[in-house]
Amino acid sequence: MIRKTYLYENSFWNDSLDGTLDSLNTLVICFGSSQYNLIKTGMDEVYHVFKNSIIVGCSTAGEIYNNELYENSLSIAVIKFEKSLIKLETHELNSSGESYDVGAKLANNLYEDNLKGIFVLSDGLNVNGSQLTRGFNFILKDNVVVTGGLAGDDAKFEKTWVLIDNQPKSNYVSAIGFYGDGVNIAHGSKGGWSKFGIKRTVTKSQNHILYELDNKPALEVYKTYLGLNSKDLPASGLHYPLMIKEDLDTQEKVRTILAVNENEGSITFAGDIPVGSDVMFMKASYKQLIKGANDAALSTSILEHKDESAVNLAISCVGRKLVLGQQSEEEIEAVTKNFSNNIRQVGYYSYGEISPLVSGECDLHNQTMTLTLLWECEND
Secondary structure (H helix, E strand, O other): EEEEEEEEEOOOOOOOHHHHHOOOOOEEEEEEEEEHHHHHHHHHHHHHHHOOOEEEEEOOOOOEEEEEEEEEEEEEEEHOOOOOOOEEEEEEOOOHHHHHHHHHHHHHHHOOOOOEEEEEEOOOOOHHHHHHHHHHHHHHHOOOOOEEEEEEEEEEEOOOOOOOOOEOOOEEEEEEEEEEEEEEEEEEEOOEEEEEEEEEEEEEOOOOOEEEOOOOOOOHHHHHHHHHHHHHOOOHHHOOOOOEEEEOOOOEEOOOOEEEEEOOOOEOOOOOOOOOOEEEEOOOOOHHHHHHHHHHHOOOHHHEEEOEEEEEEEEEHHHHHHHHHHHHHHHHHHHOOOOOOOOEEEEEEEEEEEEEEEOOOEEEEOOOOOEEEEEEEOOO
């Protein structure tokens, strides 16, 4: 693997783009401002220099480059694979109700016996992340690692984009498949949020739209907890996500708000909120979130890396950024302090993260720091 990372900010690159890395087996991953006009010139240069490469990317709520956080910029990784193969599949997402089918079609199109893993970038608003990942799980075996994230839009919740045919487009999902024994994909995903308040039961919902908690309008309950901050929904809801536990045998998950409907008194989340699930509100402190990021970098899978040249794709939730504020870079540094100088990092703040559960199946996560470490074996 030959890899280089670049930052484009204020109309300038921090280094000249290396065209010698361009090939049919080169992956260029781009995380950029939701205001595409601010990075269009930089992206046009990427398309020009890497004509033969596979280029993917999405809009963000903040860009990560090495151990720093940027805004209104473009953070990219260029990876030329030498011992493994890559393949891109994309699919339009006309409505969130198609999420399962889109996930299954992408997985089916990418699946081969030597498929090692998939990295997914999805529209961040018009998607049901739970159903998207279930579609992937329906087709794939548990030993195929699926990671990725949902696009962001700062905290405006207006429009997100994914790069499709070198254009920023809403309502799409892209997925990169990695093939062969030469490629390694490690992952880690941790949160750091704690539960508070009373346990409530979901009494009315439909997929990822929550209508009632304990037979009361969900939005009314949420506003009670938020108090004066409720006027800033849905953004203020990122400070107080929901813990959801579907039954005694399932892992607890975190769900974050995407939209509210005042007329219905409902809340749309990034993933499913099944009827009968137990839920509790969550909150976090600075120390908890930093510890969560550190723990993600110390995950068993990540620790399998033995100092080979690698790229880390760090995807953190916009809710963490809002809580940490000016201290957001400290959670990024909490990750990189565990890495050697042989690991280059790019990433972004998202509306949701995709990573495996303990079972091996992938799922949607919210309010986590999620890491995907890519490297190739250096010994034949």
